[in-house]
Amino acid sequence: MGVNMSSALKFFFEPKSIAVIGASKTPRKAGNEILVNMLANGYAGKIFPINPSEEEIMGLKCYRSVKEIPGDVDLAVFIVPAEKTIEPLRECAEKKIPAAVIVSGGYAEVDQEGARLQEEILSLAKASGMRIIGPNTSGLTSTPASFTTTFFPLGKIRRGPISYIAQTGNFATHTMKWILTGENFGVARVAGLGNKIDVEDAEVLDYLGQDPETKAILMYVEGFRQARCFFEVARKVSKEKPVIVLKGGRTKAGAERAFTHTASLAGNDMIFDAAFRQAGVARVKRYVDLINAARGIAFQPLPRGRRVSALAPSGAMGVVVADACESLGLRMAAHSERTQKRLRDISASWVAVSNPVDMSAITPILGRIEGYKKVVEILLQDEGVDAVVPILLASADIAVEQYNFLAELSSNNPQKPIYVSFTGDKQRYEQARTFLEDRSVPVFVPMEDAFETLEVLCRCQEALNRDR
Amino acid sequence: MGVNMSSALKFFFEPKSIAVIGASKTPRKAGNEILVNMLANGYAGKIFPINPSEEEIMGLKCYRSVKEIPGDVDLAVFIVPAEKTIEPLRECAEKKIPAAVIVSGGYAEVDQEGARLQEEILSLAKASGMRIIGPNTSGLTSTPASFTTTFFPLGKIRRGPISYIAQTGNFATHTMKWILTGENFGVARVAGLGNKIDVEDAEVLDYLGQDPETKAILMYVEGFRQARCFFEVARKVSKEKPVIVLKGGRTKAGAERAFTHTASLAGNDMIFDAAFRQAGVARVKRYVDLINAARGIAFQPLPRGRRVSALAPSGAMGVVVADACESLGLRMAAHSERTQKRLRDISASWVAVSNPVDMSAITPILGRIEGYKKVVEILLQDEGVDAVVPILLASADIAVEQYNFLAELSSNNPQKPIYVSFTGDKQRYEQARTFLEDRSVPVFVPMEDAFETLEVLCRCQEALNRDR
Numbered sequence: 012m013g014v015n016m017s018s019a020l021k022f023f024f025e026p027k028s029i030a031v032i033g034a035s036k037t038p039r040k041a042g043n044e045i046l047v048n049m050l051a052n053g054y055a056g057k058i059f060p061i062n063p064s065e066e067e068i069m070g071l072k073c074y075r076s077v078k079e080i081p082g083d084v085d086l087a088v089f090i091v092p093a094e095k096t097i098e099p100l101r102e103c104a105e106k107k108i109p110a111a112v113i114v115s116g117g118y119a120e121v122d123q124e125g126a127r128l129q130e131e132i133l134s135l136a137k138a139s140g141m142r143i144i145g146p147n148t149s150g151l152t153s154t155p156a157s158f159t160t161t162f163f164p165l166g167k168i169r170r171g172p173i174s175y176i177a178q179t180g181n182f183a184t185h186t187m188k189w190i191l192t193g194e195n196f197g198v199a200r201v202a203g204l205g206n207k208i209d210v211e212d213a214e215v216l217d218y219l220g221q222d223p224e225t226k227a228i229l230m231y232v233e234g235f236r237q238a239r240c241f242f243e244v245a246r247k248v249s250k251e252k253p254v255i256v257l258k259g260g261r262t263k264a265g266a267e268r269a270f271t272h273t274a275s276l277a278g279n280d281m282i283f284d285a286a287f288r289q290a291g292v293a294r295v296k297r298y299v300d301l302i303n304a305a306r307g308i309a310f311q312p313l314p315r316g317r318r319v320s321a322l323a324p325s326g327a328m329g330v331v332v333a334d335a336c337e338s339l340g341l342r343m344a345a346h347s348e349r350t351q352k353r354l355r356d357i358s359a360s361w362v363a364v365s366n367p368v369d370m371s372a373i374t375p376i377l378g379r380i381e382g383y384k385k386v387v388e389i390l391l392q393d394e395g396v397d398a399v400v401p402i403l404l405a406s407a408d409i410a411v412e413q414y415n416f417l418a419e420l421s422s423n424n425p426q427k428p429i430y431v432s433f434t435g436d437k438q439r440y441e442q443a444r445t446f447l448e449d450r451s452v453p454v455f456v457p458m459e460d461a462f463e464t465l466e467v468l469c470r471c472q473e474a475l476n477r478d479r
Numbered sequence: 480m481g482v483n484m485s486s487a488l489k490f491f492f493e494p495k496s497i498a499v500i501g502a503s504k505t506p507r508k509a510g511n512e513i514l515v516n517m518l519a520n521g522y523a524g525k526i527f528p529i530n531p532s533e534e535e536i537m538g539l540k541c542y543r544s545v546k547e548i549p550g551d552v553d554l555a556v557f558i559v560p561a562e563k564t565i566e567p568l569r570e571c572a573e574k575k576i577p578a579a580v581i582v583s584g585g586y587a588e589v590d591q592e593g594a595r596l597q598e599e600i601l602s603l604a605k606a607s608g609m610r611i612i613g614p615n616t617s618g619l620t621s622t623p624a625s626f627t628t629t630f631f632p633l634g635k636i637r638r639g640p641i642s643y644i645a646q647t648g649n650f651a652t653h654t655m656k657w658i659l660t661g662e663n664f665g666v667a668r669v670a671g672l673g674n675k676i677d678v679e680d681a682e683v684l685d686y687l688g689q690d691p692e693t694k695a696i697l698m699y700v701e702g703f704r705q706a707r708c709f710f711e712v713a714r715k716v717s718k719e720k721p722v723i724v725l726k727g728g729r730t731k732a733g734a735e736r737a738f739t740h741t742a743s744l745a746g747n748d749m750i751f752d753a754a755f756r757q758a759g760v761a762r763v764k765r766y767v768d769l770i771n772a773a774r775g776i777a778f779q780p781l782p783r784g785r786r787v788s789a790l791a792p793s794g795a796m797g798v799v800v801a802d803a804c805e806s807l808g809l810r811m812a813a814h815s816e817r818t819q820k821r822l823r824d825i826s827a828s829w830v831a832v833s834n835p836v837d838m839s840a841i842t843p844i845l846g847r848i849e850g851y852k853k854v855v856e857i858l859l860q861d862e863g864v865d866a867v868v869p870i871l872l873a874s875a876d877i878a879v880e881q882y883n884f885l886a887e888l889s890s891n892n893p894q895k896p897i898y899v900s901f902t903g904d905k906q907r908y909e910q911a912r913t914f915l916e917d918r919s920v921p922v923f924v925p926m927e928d929a930f931e932t933l934e935v936l937c938r939c940q941e942a943l944n945r946d947r
Contacts, residue, residue: 164874164875177795178795179793179794179795182793182795182796185792185793185796185872185902185903186902188874188902188903188904189902189903189904189905192903192904192905192906192907193905231795233795233798257799259795259798259799259802260798260802261802261806262801262802262804262805262806263805264801264802264804264805264810264811265798265799265801265802265805267801267833268794268797268798268801268833268835269798271794271831271833272794272795272797272798272837296802296806297803297925297927298796298799298925298926298927299925299927324653325647325650325653326647326736326739326740327645327646327647327650327699327701327727327740328650328653328766329736329740330701330727330728330733330736330737330740331699331725331727331733331766333730333732333733333735333736334727334728334729334730334732334733334764335765336730336732337730337731337732337733338729338730338764342732343732363739365735365736365739367736369740404653406632406656407632434653434654434656434657435653435656435657435660436656436657436660437657437660437661438660439660457765457766457767458766459765459766459767
């Protein structure tokens with residue numbers, strides 16, 4: 012594992028020129044959508060569509076073969092039927108193109124002939140030193156290079172600090188669409204690895220571990236061809252940045268499906284659990300946990316520890332919050348004497364000041380905005396508090412701009428995460444969410460998601476702290 | 480426990496005339512908001528505002544005291560300071576008003592004097608036979624009577640089959656706002672019980688158990704004064720309709736908060752767990768689980784068993800779905816020979832037909848809408864399938880109206896629940912959700928929520944089946 016292995020991936024994530032083998036003029040065909048996506052993302056390198064029957068596609072000069080392209084090509088993207096791959100791949104090898112993404116399916120996932128073709132591709136690549144991602148994948152996205160090979164209609168992909176490795180391209184594309192339309196954070200690199208005949212998770216993880224554009228790495232995997240190698244790399248990378256994994260096949264039914272899907276042998280899930288833990292990888296159980304973790308990381312620092320303070324709009328919500336927090340393995344922070352006094356000073360006299368802070372004892376005195384502001388401020392200053400979770404009541408009488416105090420408090424306290432949640436009026440909190448996330452304060456609804464996410468990110472922080 | 484006890488509650492849920500003690504002309508004051516809410520809900524009975532300094536409020540003739548009201552009054556709503564309650568309450572007793580909701584706080588939850596006042600109210604009520612809900616609650620909502628006592632600005636409350644008992648009125652109001660703005664189902668009766676000096680959970684549960692307007696009962700509780708009585712009633716009611724509870728105080732931190740909040744002694748949570756189970760009450764862990772369960776019940780039949788079939792837009796999603804399903808205690812249904820054959824007939828030849836059905840092997844042949852339609856239809860006809868969960872990929876090229884096939888299949892198969900989920904484009908699936916839920920097909924995003932909810936409702940069905 013080392014610099015050499017990873018540096019080869021630069022051609023995948025930062026290509027200066029791309030040949031698209033199977034480029035098409037026909038709208039909605041994959042060979043067309045890939046070009047649409049590349050142009051929509053403003054890719055600044057050279058694009059060479061390869062199609063023997065066309066002169067130009069979308070204003071780009073078309074070539075009959077890569078051999079005709081003047082100058083170097085960093086990356087070849089294949090979107091031709093499996094049985095038509097070998098000849099152009101041989102030409103790529105002859106032209107010394109260092110990297111290829113084989114988007115097309117029809118290989119080992121289909122039949123024996125596909126498996127044979129896949130083997131032939133691999134030996135061709137090995138002989139020439141060409142690296143392969145795929146086949147059977149939507150491939151790559153790399154926003155720092157304004158570049159994507161996906162054929163799933165995505166449009167402009169928002170740039171941000173989160174990278175994502177998915178065993179299956181399909182998963183990566185649907186999830187990308189989800190992120191682009193339902194989230195406010197952006198991504199750096201996305202890799203759908205498909206059948207993984209050459210480049211595997213470990214290598215991409217290693218590359219992303221060293222990638223300055225990547226703040227955290229999410230993964231969806233069903234199995235590893237070389238598990239030992241993966242866990243070795245993961246152990247190293249998880250000391251540098253969060254690595255969070257959803258592993259498919261953790262139940263018997265899931266494992267059966269994983270086998271039919273990617274021929275992954277799930278093995279004993281408890282062994283995976285232990286291996287992930289030892290490697291400092293934070294494992295999550297739900298698909299949505301990956302997205303939530305990304306939201307937390309994209310906008311806020313990791314929590315330094317498990318001591319959480321919360322603000323609840325009612326006593327009952329305070330009880331439910333304490334349950335959520337503690338049942339997930341977090342702790343309600345024990346506030347300092349000073350904090351307790353400061354909270355008492357602004358509370359109705361009859362209320363026992365505790366954690367979660369029951370805001371119904373404070374907002375009637377200070378008002379809803381000022382009350383929350385004051386309390387969040389006090390809690391951020393308590394050394395014994397690692398994260399603050401204000402749960403607000405969204406309603407029509409509060410304009411979203413009034414929530415700006417949360418953004419201000421967050422930017423004045425860059426060491427301590429603030430995760431916001433809401434109850435009440437949905438239209439209002441959806442607006443507030445956009446407003447706050449545009450200002451780097453993440454919003455989690457339902458509120459349990461705030462605590463689930465903090466717990467996952469506590470494990471990431473604990474992994475970063477190992478051997479320090 | 481019986482007809483007598485419950486019939487007293489009719490005055491709370493179906494009052495023909497109401498006196499509002501502490502009615503106010505001043506906008507935003509609780510005594511004003513209550514009247515606004517009552518009028519917004521189109522309450523058809525008589526409203527008598529009581530305020531010695533006003534002639535009329537919102538066009539309603541105002542009275543100095545209940546004694547001046549000509550004719551009977553079914554229900555008195557108190558929204559005056561605690562120390563000003565006794566005198567008007569005595570007058571209500573003299574007028575033989577059978578029921579009172581004491582909305583105001585300032586009683587046992589505040590101090591000794593409040594506790595004393597509360598005792599005095601109770602003995603006054605007992606002497607006259609008047610029943611009391613509260614104090615310290617937002618009180619009641621009863622959409623079949625177009626009626627509410629809440630002072631939290633809610634506007635028109637959507638009528639539907641779900642009833643809700645909350646220990647705290649505050650919780651009930653925020654949750655009501657959440658339901659009104661974020662959900663598409665409606666409610667029947669909502670009871671916030673507050674300090675519970677007289678009417679308690681058991682009695683309301685008994686009433687709702689016999690209430691033809693109520694299809695299912697949700698509860699938030701922190702503790703029971705008379706636990707034995709509650710579990711006796713619950714055992715009976717859970718054989719008639721679903722009873723679903725979120726109990727605050729299941730962790731040490733939560734229990735401490737519950738004690739300061741409502742002086743509830745949480746006791747050993749494992750004992751509660753066993754007691755709920757024995758009583759046929761489905762316990763949930765998250766606040767949002769209550770809402771999700773209500774959504775499932777409002778729109779679809781309960782699942783007859785735990786055998787679930789799912790449709791996934793990709794192989795990877797199928798793996799994740801199988802994991803979610805099985806880890807929650809549901810089972811992926813084993814499809815009949817006939818179903819397997821019918822699915823094979825419409826699938827790409829190279830795909831192993833399984834459960835979840837990998838739709839990426841079918842939609843390229845049949846198209847996305849027709850493919851899903853065909854498969855859902857086949858699965859609904861399999862005797863070994865108790866529920867069908869289609870997970871669709873939302874995207875701009877599908878108009879929401881195209882999802883109508885799900886509503887049609889659902890109404891043609893009224894015995895088997897269909898729970899829909901989406902991945903992909905958020906704006907699109909939010910639109911689809913409204914469209915589908917308007918046609919009684921519930922949508923759960925993230926998809927794990929569909930399975931969480933099915934599992935909760937399986938427990939409800941199992942409770943209904945006891946001793947049958």
